[in-house]
Amino acid sequence: MNKTALRTNDQTKMVIVTGAARGIGLATSDLFISEGWHVAMVDRDSEELDKVVEEREGNTVKAIVCDVSEPESVAKMMFVANAWTGSVTALVNNAGVADFEPIEETSFDSWRAVMATNLDGVFLCSQASIPHLKKSSGAIINIASISGLRASTLRTAYGTSKAAVIHLTQQQAAELGEYNIRVNCVAPGPVRTKLAVAVHTPDIVDAYHEAIPLNRYGTETEIAETIFFLASNKSSYITGQCISVDGGFETTGVGLLALRK
Secondary structure, three states: OOOOOOOOOOOOOEEEEEOOOOHHHHHHHHHHHHOOOEEEEEEOOHHHHHHHHHHOOOOOEEEEEOOOOOHHHHHHHHHHHHHHHOOOOEEEEOOOOOOOEOHHHOOHHHHHHHHHHHHHHHHHHHHHHHHHHHHHOOEEEEEOOHHHOOOOOOEHHHHHHHHHHHHHHHHHHHHHHHHOOEEEEEEEOOEOOHHHHHHOOHHHHHHHHHHOOOOOOEOHHHHHHHHHHHHOHHHOOOOOOEEEEOOOHHHHOOOOHHHHO
């Protein structure tokens, strides 16, 4: 990769994407890159992060290893990202973990691990970005889940963390609007990620298709398109909103029988 120092100007747009090494985060990074943005790709998996960044040659991407649940790691990440281009235009809080267990089998350690990344990480990264976003009149996009909007089976920690992210989005929008910082949330429904393909049985796939009005899983790119829209000037009067990108799944009831088997 070309390591030449980046020469910035007032036209430089830079987005920080957490959880960027795979899945929705990687698809989002690729979309911003294709639209001419500089992208700070952040992940705690240093090996995978270095691999995907190396594949995207050029000086418009930068790998930053960070555990978003750790305040010192977040502070260092934000300093490095801002120093790279001299500004932060948008932050995409995508990093997340999942632990799908029945309530009775969910340990406190599992609960805390999910909350630390999914909720604490959003709080810490957003807070660290505020001084920079004030200067750019930038945007924060938090990634929640349809599981944060309605209850389902096996999602005590995960669903609760995502519900908290949705409310945190509203808090952030209410307080940061005076600085012209917009904060919105994207709640993906079932998405055809490598993990979903690996763990969803045919019964689960069929059940999702029956419950989703559009009768299919979403794609990572479809989620990324909404994220990009919320970071762009085309959404300049939108803040404090949670947009479900779910094929209509939110409209169709609670839970799936197939997940209880």
